[in-house]
Amino acid sequence: MQQGYALHETLEVHELAASRTVGLTKSKTMKALVSDDALKQLMQADVELSTRHLEELRDILKKAKR
Numbered sequence: 001m002q003q004g005y006a007l008h009e010t011l012e013v014h015e016l017a018a019s020r021t022v023g024l025t026k027s028k029t030m031k032a033l034v035s036d037d038a039l040k041q042l043m044q045a046d047v048e049l050s051t052r053h054l055e056e057l058r059d060i061l062k063k064a065k066r
Helices: 007-031 037-063
Strands: none
Touching: 007 037
């Protein structure tokens, strides 16, 4: 039997997702303005990592009881 998450745990996951979303948006937006290739690569890596993290957080939230 799977237990749900406590309300404060669900809220913490929401907060993490919100923070990661802001970072993802910033990296995507700023990447278009950057001329240095090394920095663009770092920002692209951040976009990919943030996307994976958001997918994981989404899966956690799907399992949380509402």
